[in-house]
Amino acid sequence: MPSNSTIDYQLLVDNLVTAILLVDHNLNIYYLNSACEALFDLSSLRAKGQPVLNILHRSNDHFKTHEALLNTLNKGQSYTRREAILSVNFKDVHVDYSVSQLQSSIQQAPLLLIELTPIDRMLKIAKEESLSQQHQVTRQLIRGVAHEIKNPLGGIRGATQLLARSLADPQYNEFTDVIISEVDRLRNLADTMLGSRQLPSYSEVNLHEPLERVRALIVNQTKNRIKITRDYDLSLPEINADRDQLIQVMLNISVNAVQAMTENKAFYQDHSPSLCLRTRIQRLVTINGVLHKSTIRIDIEDNGPGIPEELLEAIFYPLVSGRANGTGLGLSIAQNIMHQHSGMIACQSIPGKTTFSLYLPWESNHAAK
Ligand SMILES: Nc1ncnc2c1ncn2[C@@H]1O[C@H](COP(=O)(O)OP(=O)(O)OP(=O)(O)O)[C@@H](O)[C@H]1O
Ligand SMILES: [Mg+2]
Structure with missing residues (x-):
């Protein structure tokens, strides 16, 4: 176990996946870590000193955010809100968040520690992973079908050309031309379905x-x-x-x-x-x-x-x-x-x-x- 002096706490907090906000006793933003900057698309420089209610409270929200924050600040009662919708930079962010009181050794007055977990991202990750697996299976299937479609096309095209040449009446060439152009269309489609056969060149x-x-x-x-x-x-x-x-x-x-x-x-x-x-x-x-x-x-x-x-x-x-x-x-x-x-x-x-x-x-x- 490293001793306290060997841990770089700033580095630790900035590498957390959890978004963290510190709020001072005037309910202004005091600090936000990198995950929080990424979540809100907001830089520390712009956010510091701004009222946290600008982020945590929406005008149509029935929850009394201001009272709840003051209660935690003054009485130390922590609380958690689930599936809250916050509005930052005109963008809605869906989160669960917990608010607790933090007694800092530097600041005299207590601070508020707010930990936010984006729920969109968790839902999205789960959805994307299962989608990606399904896509791979479907792609294999499509490639298999495309291959099977493509195989006989060369034969059909060749036979139609031979047929066209041996037709006594040229008016029937119109029909063989249709077969050839449809075969070509199908071959192009099968090629696209098979995808590029070239290896990527980086x-x-x-x-x-x-x-x-x-x-x-x-x-x-x-x-x-x-x-x-x-x-x-x-x-x-x-x-x-x-x-x-x-x-x-x-x-x-x-x-x-x-x-x-x-x-x-x-x-x-x-x-x-x-x-x-x-x-x-x-x-x-x-x-x-x-x-x-x-x-x-x-x-x-x-x-x-x-x-x-x-x-x-x-x-x-x-x-x-x-x-x-x-x-x-x-x-x-x-x-x-x-x-x-x-x-x-x-x-x-x-x-x-x-x-x-x-x-x-x-x-x-x-x-x-
Ligand atoms: N920007 C967009 N706005 C509205 N619909 C879109 C947009 N991008 C994609 N789509 C929808 O997604 C479908 C799938 O797109 P995709 O590019 O895979 O196939 P496609 O355009 O129909 O055919 P292809 O690209 O193979 O010629 C489209 O047919 C369209 O309905
Ligand atoms: Mg398209």
Whole structure:
């Protein structure tokens, strides 16, 4: 057991997964650890000295937060609130939190110690892990089916060509042409279902470069009809990744966003379509059961009609599509590429705001793969 003098308490508190807030006797924020900064997307500098009620209390909340905090501060009675919804930076955060009194040796008056556990994240981790396993099984199945479809196609195509040549009456060539073009369409579909057979080729990538590439492609494709905003954190580190595969991921998601915004005529009439590309560092993200201290987050956000609720749970499955002529492979391929990079894609959608967030761990080392 190390002696007290060998423990760096600051380091310890800043590495806790639990978010911690210290509040002074005026109910102003005195300190928040790194997990708390990440939870609220709020820097210590901005938060210090702010009334904690700005975070803990919402105007429509029936719970008497102010009285409860004063009670703990003055009488030392701890309490816990479950499934509270806090509003920070215009973002709702679902948490369980416990408040207790802390007698500090430095401060004369007692402080309040608030420990917060995000429940969203726990639910999300459980859901994502089981989804990821299901996806792997489904992908194997899809690859098997695609393989079986592809096998006889070469034979059908060859035989049809022979047939076409031996037809005495050229008017029947119209029918053999239909067979050949449908066989080709099926072969392209089976190829997409099988996915890329190329092994990823990793190199140091500045993620803004593929993102800018995708932006240029979208500008070109939509002939400037869509407003594209960029909100980049230019201090992002480079990461070891397959640049071309990341372009495919970003493109599949951006194309979906463009389609959602422009194909829905009723929606398009009243809104001007807009796409936002955002990059951030996001601390403490669990991907496939591994907690990463630092990740890069890329948001691709559109103001389209949103993903229908009944589809939202299933969009990453292959062959799930909400579009009349969609194959439903874009997102499944994108998620697969992200898994190969030890990353993931998450999605949140309400009408008017759909965000696909790509998470890539940047302390991870692909040499280990
Ligand atoms: N930004 C978005 N807004 C609304 N719906 C979306 C958005 N992104 C995806 N979707 C829905 O998710 C479905 C699945 O997308 P996915 O890219 O996997 O397949 P697809 O676009 O239908 O076909 P493909 O990409 O293979 O041509 C889409 O059909 C659409 O219904
Ligand atoms: Mg698509």
